[in-house]
Amino acid sequence: MNDPRLGNVVEMRDIVKTFPGVRALDGVSFSVRAGEIHALVGKNGAGKSTLVQILTGLYPQDSGEIFVRGEPIERMTTTRAKDVGIALVAQHARFVPGLSIAENVFAGSLPRTRGGFVDWSRLHRDSAERLRRFGLEIDVRRRMEEVTIAERQMIEIARALFAEASVVILDEPTAPLPKHEVRMLFEFVRRQRERGATFVYISHYLEEVFELSDRVTVLRNGQLVGVTPTSQLTQPTLVRMISGTDVERFRRPARGGLGKPVLEVAGLSRPGAYEDLSLRVHAGEVVGLTGLEGCGNGALARGLFGLEPLGVGRVLVDGKPYRAANPAEALRRGVAYLPRDRHGLGIVGIRSVRDNVSLSVTDKLANALGFISGRRERSLVGKYIASLGIKTPGMGQAVENLSGGNQQKVVVAKLVATAPRILLLDEPTQGVDVQAKVEILRIVDELTGGGVGVAIVSDELGELTDVCDRVLVFYRGRLTREFRKGVDEMTPARILAAIEGEVEEGVDAVA
């Protein structure tokens, strides 16, 4: 794949970067060849994001050198990075949601008529033409907020490429993507590579690394573990390089003798979201809710937690009628929810790890006089930092300074601290490394041991089959299929078929 005559487009040597209390990068060297897709992997907090942020000038390094096409770059800045053609595609795409795709594509340099007004027809023609050059057939008049996340990412990659970027860095692009959009994104990335673009690709999904990349660089604790052509790797070796030990895939044993139902939903409908849903979650049970993006599983979880209207129908929690007008009410009834949108709904970034973990239980930590007991709070937060392996220099660290996966663990800790009866998890392992994934799933298992009912909204089918007692498939707002562990053949392949709408015998077809 790699033409050996092509040199390194990017070379970083002995990069050191320290933050207060953390040595994020400890002499890391990293190089990227022209035209390759180079995967950058490592555990949460290994230093991946920091490395690419230094490469794009978002942070200065403490020491170490950066070369681009053999030229040393004295001080990398964001403008410098742009000049030498390195672009970072961030998840929080820098788009204006209310404007059209065309306007976003040309942001800052809209074509004008002679009178000085925006030349709309030219704008639409040119932007459509530009995107078409990258193989994107998109109606550019649509507003940015209406397009899917994958399309946004492709538009952002295209925008970077026609701004003359030759190296595009994707930091966990697929974490928020539904599976079928991942495929679209990958095809797009491959096509751009054929045309000469180079990619750095950060991800915790190892299957993706194997599918997409030519070479892999592994970081651990701010140090380089190794650089290897992907074809010479197997998944277990890669996992070992990443974690330093073998990581057992977590398979939750099927637990016999389910408890009473903790959540009962009967005939629940909400126009535009779901229709006539009936399901149960028992104490000690893990139920997967899966389906295509927009099939109603996420809406159900948000509705149950009081973030969105629930619709009409009967819902019982612990046998009593249930309806939450807001999350506070839901939490009082023992219903906790892990949001998919971590930055928007999960963390209070500028506050400390301590404040975030205890946020929902400050009342319970208070003593008789209503003051938060410092001792009890420290022991609670300390317990979760230890049990979830949250990597932080201390409880006082602002959560926004933690790596992505560790932020997710903070959110998990906050939920578990509420001692819920029902736990609704929306893509709980997104952005979480292999080992932490296992830790989070283990916590889920522990909770079910204590009688909690868990519902996981996810399209990680491998994970669902590993931990769920049952998996329910949603299709266009309706429940179409149920898989029971040990009764049905519950495999990712069969679930996938059901997700995509294949109707099996004996199951009611859905209009």
Added chain:
Amino acid sequence: MPWRRHVPGLLDNLIWFILVGVILFFATQSDKFLTPINLRNILAAAAVLGVLVVGQTFVLITGNFDLSTESTLGLSALLGLWLIVPAVAPTWGAGLLWNPFVSIAAILLMGAIIGWLIGSLITYGRMNNFIVTLAMLLILRGAMLRFTEGNAVNGLNFPPAQVFYSLGSAPAVTLPWLGKLPVAVAAMLLLFLIGYVILEHRPFGRDLYAIGGNRAAAVASGIDADKRIRQVYVLSGFLAAFGGWMLAGRVASVQVDLGEGYIFQVMAAAVIGGISLNGGRGKMIGALGGVLLLSTIDRGLNLMQVSVFWIQVIQGLIILIAMFIDAQKVRFRAPVVDTGATATTAGTAASTAPAD
């Protein structure tokens, strides 16, 4: 650049360095500066401002503003006296001759109600806090004119009005060297202490920080943000009325423009004391530093007999410096580390898209 990492922490505690520096500067300029009477004056002048700043800090932490407090302050001072003094000259009251304690209870209640009203408009009415409190600032100022028809209400020689002076001017404790500290100063310091304890050690305070830091996440963590916001405005209005009681006892007569322009000092003191206008950051103790600094500079310049013109210019500059510091905090905040793994709102919106 390793120095960068110390910048945010330094900015948060900058106030105490500045305060010491300013005190040393004035001490070299005037030998009257480091005298008990002058320091007492500085503290006494800080009392009313401090009371307003305590209330404002609660509001600012949630990411909101309360511009109306200076009008609530003036109106409460005025009404408090107006209700108890005779209608005729030289007192110019309502002639109702209320019991002063009832009158004080009434203005405190009024302050709380004004705050509740503002909070309700902002939360139930989904209105912008800046505009709502600005409107309230004007409305209350107008109400002051209406009550007095332009006269200055005077309680100085009217015995029942003593209740006001006992808070505003009477001495509380006698300290060695410093001498007799006014009740007003003790009350202000006590309010700062209470405010500090609430913000740091009560669930209520944590909720406020979370709301100011990321309101949606706070709500999703089970916090009733709307209720908390109404509560901070009630607190702010109540404290403004309390400040009015205090202020009425420091002036001989209450003019209709009493309290006008206070809000600038309140904001400047809070921000220079480390309270972020973006919400979610800052400590009560820092705000106290801001109050002491402003009051020190004011007295110091007076002692040096700097002209009023320059005093105003310098106050303006202090506000600019405070805003500059606030802006630096955002600038020196580390960029968001995790560029990955976030569903955008469009993702959630898409997931509720209907099936046809």
